[in-house]
Amino acid sequence: MKLPFILDQGMASQAAFGVIVLQADETLEAEFAGLFDRPGLALYHTRIPSGAEVTAETLADMERELPRAVSLLPTAGPLDVVAYACTSGATVIGPANVADAIQSIHSTASTTDPLSAVIAACRHLGIKRLGVVSPYVAEVCTAMNSLLEQNGLTIAAFGSFEQSEEALVARITPQSVHDAVCAVGRNGDVDAIFAACTNLRTFGIIDRAEATIDKPVITSNQALAWHMLTLANATTKGVGPGMLFDGSP
Incomplete structure (x- = not known):
């Protein structure tokens, strides 16, 4: 039938x-x-x-x-x-x-x-001076920060976990990301923090970190x-x- x-x-x-x-x-x-x-x-x-x-x-x-x-x-x-x-x-x-x-x-x-999205997000929020938290090694960090600056952003503060292995990046605890975001975000020269890398677990810490530093926290996945x-x-x-x-x- x-x-x-x-x-x-x-x-x-x-x-x-x-x-x-x-x-x-x-x-x-x-x-x-x-x-x-x-x-x-x-x-x-x-x-x-x-x-x-x-x-x-x-x-x-x-x-x-x-x-x-x-x-x-x-x-x-x-x-x-x-x-x-x-x-x-x-x-x-x-x-x-x-x-x-x-x-x-x-x-x-x-x-x-993610880079294009972060640039669009910064324009949407009126952000000019960015603090960056990254898991990457130096050569990748330098290239990423340079591209952000070419698009009108000033990198006013920066910190990295300095890891090259993806499996380790995926296992960095959300609390470690939160603490890093807050450490960089306490710099008075930054308007917002960007936590880079789609493998970092960030969704659970964004609101809490923003409440701590009173600034927007932007992440790659977000x-x-x-x-x-x-x-x-x-x-x-x-x-x-x-x-x-x-x-x-």
Whole structure:
């Protein structure tokens, strides 16, 4: 017996999102889950091969893998936004090259990455002087800070856990991240703190750290999710942690 059925617009009746997650990332999907779990929104993941060590060379190697990773996202309907979820990778490859790789497969999608998202978040909040907390080694930190400064931000304070191994970064405790954010954030010259890396666990400490230092705390996963939703004209106010989501439409 052939059964009748009715078709609708599917999960993505309002917006469809794709996110390219690093093979070594253990954090982003858990932190993203609640932000996109709403009627009308669909979030699709693909993985990209990535090295166990975070170095300029291993990050640059991801550029050639980007089109294949993007091609594994659903193609039954257009994706509104596709994000490459690697702060350090976007730094080394370059946001423009990331966008080109994504749009070679999904030509109509808006694109973003954590660096582009953080820059957009700082503009949204009127932040000029940024304190940065990073897990990265010196060569990656220097390149990231330089890119932020090229986009009009002043790096007024900085600290790093100085780790190259992704598995260790994913196991840095949220309390350690909180303490680092507060230590850098107490610098009177900074308007806000940026905690870099999608593998750092930050969602549980953002509100608490902001209450301690009385400044916005922006993190890679938080800014990326906010920017993806913003690009799709989806509601962001009150959806996620921190001041970034407080005053959004």
